[in-house]
């Protein structure tokens with residue numbers, strides 16, 4: 493990975509140019525930090541700074557640092573003074589091993605910056621120059637020194653103090669460096685999650701959650717797996733900027749609770765160039781997959797036990813997690829019964845896979861996905877149904893565990909009959925078989941839900957007349 497040393501000119505006892513309240517050392521540091529942020533965010537590279545605060549650093553210390561870490565590039569950032577206007581850049585005016593690279597890199601960066609400075613802000617191009625500056629002469633790698641604009645010229649100064657100009661010029665410098673060094677673009681971005689406690693026992697996580705909510709901090713409990721055992725993390729936000737996550741940690745610690753930052757690399761969302769108009773979502777056929785469950789968790793477990801006394805007790809997971817996603821947990825439970833043959837796993841999927849919906853078991857001997865816990869297996873099942881049932885983004889309360897979520901055409905199957913030929917191929921009766929099981933569950937429940945049962949019989953009428 494390439495290493496770039498950014499050198500904010502001056503600092504500490506050396507303010508650089510000063511005009512009214514504006515000190516060169518401060519604006520140099522400001523721009524250098526923004527360039528670092530830009531490069532780290534957009535490109536695979538390492539960035540070091542010769543100073544990160546308002547400290548005195550000698551010219552020798554600057555070139556020594558770059559030489560000792562064997563930087564691939566050295567970029568010194570300055571602002572001009574003396575009554576001129578515009579942007580200029582410098583390379584070393586003598587000859588060394590890096591002369592030709594320095595020149596090529598300078599030209600690339602210069603043109604990147606000048607396109608913006610002249611094009612968008614109408615400032616002058618003062619040219620691609622060479623000089624005998626210490627940091628250019630003594631660094632044993634290609635190097636450049638940029639003089640951004642003039643502190644003591646009113647139009648330049650207004651821009652130097654303008655937020656969008658600072659962002660633009662920093663991005664242009666970063667972009668120029670990236671082009672010059674051919675840095676690879678980042679394929680992942682970091683997400684800084686604030687974790688306010690990690691618990692083995694969900695009750696402890698819930699009470700921490702409550703505590704935070706009472707203090708006005710939005711948080712949620714997410715399950716994770718550590719060494720095969722489920723853990724419950726209380727997550728109080730996820731931030732794209734580390735600084736924001738650090739602020740949140742500070743606030744939580746002030747309340748007396750522990751908190752730390754978990755850095756997660758995520759794939760950036762793909763750009764959507766020309767949004768294709770989306771056709772209206774089809775109406776559900778059969779019973780809708782989304783909705784509230786009618787049956788109770790004990791009823792689900794009792795029903796399956798009449799056929800398989802050794803079935804795992806999953807009723808609560810189906811109902812609780814179903815509620816989270818507005819999915820019919822009771823009907824999903826019927827689907828799991830159908831897929832696993834009452835959790836006897838007589839097909840290719842084995843019980844230890846915790847895969848209750850045949851996710852990824854695409855036929856033949858393909859055994860499909862494996863989930864760490866029963867809860868995760870149920871979660872994946874419900875997330876897969878969610879993908880079929882609607883086009884909304886997946887709620888962030890739980891991590892995405894369904895490995896095939898993104899392979900589903902979102903919202904293509906809002907009703908159970910719509911799953912025919914989709915969830916199981918071939919299967920022109922797939923949804924009907926699920927609803928028949930669900931009908932039996934209703935019939936055999938002690939507290940029969942008459943209204944729901946009649947609705948189910950209506951839905952299934954067609955099936956019986958066209959077997």
Ligand SMILES: [Zn+2]
Pocket residue numbers: 501502508509516570571
């Ligand atoms: Zn300077």
